[in-house]
Amino acid sequence: MAVLNDAKKAVALVRKAVDARRAHREVRRTLAAAGPLPAGRFRVAVYFADGDVNMYQMRQWYRPLQRLAETWPVVVLSRQATGARALLADGALPVAFVPEVRSIESFLREQDIRVVLYVNQNTRNFQMFRYGRRWHAFINHGESDKMYMTTNQFKAYDYALIAGQAARRRLERALWDADLDRRAIEIGRPQADHFAEGVALEADDRTVVLYAPTWEGDRAQAAYGSIRSHGEALVAALLADPRFRLVYRPHPRSGVVDEEYGEANVRIVRAIEAANAEDPSAGHVYDDGPDLGWQLAAADVAVVDISAMVYDRLATGRPMLVTRPVSAEAEVDTAGYLGDCEWLDGAQAARIVDAVDRLAGDPDASARLESWVRHYFGDTTPGAPSARFHAAIETLMERWEDWAARSSA
Numbered sequence: 008m009a010v011l012n013d014a015k016k017a018v019a020l021v022r023k024a025v026d027a028r029r030a031h032r033e034v035r036r037t038l039a040a041a042g043p044l045p046a047g048r049f050r051v052a053v054y055f056a057d058g059d060v061n062m063y064q065m066r067q068w069y070r071p072l073q074r075l076a077e078t079w080p081v082v083v084l085s086r087q088a089t090g091a092r093a094l095l096a097d098g099a100l101p102v103a104f105v106p107e108v109r110s111i112e113s114f115l116r117e118q119d120i121r122v123v124l125y126v127n128q129n130t131r132n133f134q135m136f137r138y139g140r141r142w143h144a145f146i147n148h149g150e151s152d153k154m155y156m157t158t159n160q161f162k163a164y165d166y167a168l169i170a171g172q173a174a175r176r177r178l179e180r181a182l183w184d185a186d187l188d189r190r191a192i193e194i195g196r197p198q199a200d201h202f203a204e205g206v207a208l209e210a211d212d213r214t215v216v217l218y219a220p221t222w223e224g225d226r227a228q229a230a231y232g233s234i235r236s237h238g239e240a241l242v243a244a245l246l247a248d249p250r251f252r253l254v255y256r257p258h259p260r261s262g263v264v265d266e267e268y269g270e271a272n273v274r275i276v277r278a279i280e281a282a283n284a285e286d287p288s289a290g291h292v293y294d295d296g297p298d299l300g301w302q303l304a305a306a307d308v309a310v311v312d313i314s315a316m317v318y319d320r321l322a323t324g325r326p327m328l329v330t331r332p333v334s335a336e337a338e339v340d341t342a343g344y345l346g347d348c349e350w351l352d353g354a355q356a357a358r359i360v361d362a363v364d365r366l367a368g369d370p371d372a373s374a375r376l377e378s379w380v381r382h383y384f385g386d387t388t389p390g391a392p393s394a395r396f397h398a399a400i401e402t403l404m405e406r407w408e409d410w411a412a413r414s415s416a
Contacts (some may be wrong), residue, residue, distance in 0.1 A: 030088035056131035064148035067386040069099040070201040149315020152340040157181035195392030199322040201254040202300035217306035221314035222260040223268040227336035231313040240356040246282040
């Protein structure tokens with residue numbers, strides 16, 4: 008078995024290397040055909056050192072960044088060919104392919120970049136930190152109470168644009184001497200201003216349930232994924248009840264570590280296909296598209312794992328259930344919303360219909376939810392998060408001007 012696993016890994020590595028070389032050629036051809044980016048145009052850059060497997064981290068920022076670009080033109084600095092290929096195919100933002108350090112330096116000579124934004128904690132972010140006289144700001148790819156959200160790596164950045172008071176308190180508890188009063192700027196969740204955009208479900212009398220599980224994780228402490236423990240049972244129950252329409256959106260990395268987890272995901276997708284074939288009016292959805300937001304806006308009730316999806320759903324102020332991890336080692340921060348949320352245990356998954364009915368008719372749950380929304384995101388009035396995001400960038404630009412003036416004095 009060990010030999011077979013090693014062989015599979017070797018084949019996967021070869022395929023990955025071949026695809027990377029192919030992507031490199033495709034990116035070069037695409038950029039050559041498009042011509043060079045206008046010199047001196049950009050002041051804001053988003054640094055993305057990952058390949059296409061983590062494109063979900065960039066895609067959720069497209070609409071907020073497009074809106075920001077109306078004031079401050081934005082460019083994405085892409086380090087890996089497969090990531091650059093995906094970014095160019097999406098066409099959401101201008102892209103500079105900078106695989107080597109010398110290409111970063113060449114780009115910076117042509118552009119007056121004053122703010123660099125980071126959507127994740129890739130170790131290659133450190134290569135960009137070497138360039139001073141510009142602000143390096145962490146914007147993350149979601150708000151959550153996962154252990155990822157309190158890493159000491161936050162202190163590597165000049166600033167962190169955080170969602171709200173919950174994020175600030177979380178960091179205060181975890182980090183020593185982080186100077187959060189100066190370095191943490193609350194912006195809410197600007198993506199929420201765009202959730203209703205995109206695909207719309209056909210309206211009828213069915214209750215729409217979003218099931219959005221995360222991946223299996225790469226260690227026991229982060230094993231929050233529910234596809235194997237909850238997913239098949241709850242999906243089967245919802246598909247069997249004609250009162251419900253299921254929207255299934257699994258994490259794109261589902262199954263990358265645990266093959267059985269990936270196989271369970273495939274079985275759920277096939278079950279949805281079979282249910283739609285039996286009753287085309289059911290309109291169940293398997294969603295693996297790039298856009299995130301319409302699912303949250305369309306769902307009457309959401310079932311989510313411990314992940315950023317909890318907090319994206321929270322930003323809508325609408326009912327949800329959170330799956331309880333079956334791993335005893337999974338770290339769960341109950342100091343925040345997870346200490347007061349509506350949990351769904353694995354043993355309850357087959358009775359999901361009863362849980363949804365109960366939650367939908369509980370006014371006390373709605374009142375508690377509203378309080379948590381304010382704690383995590385502040386003002387969620389449409390347009391308010393985007394305004395705070397733009398104000399944060401404006402503040403960083405003003406501070407850049409101040410420091411530039413001092414340096415030249």
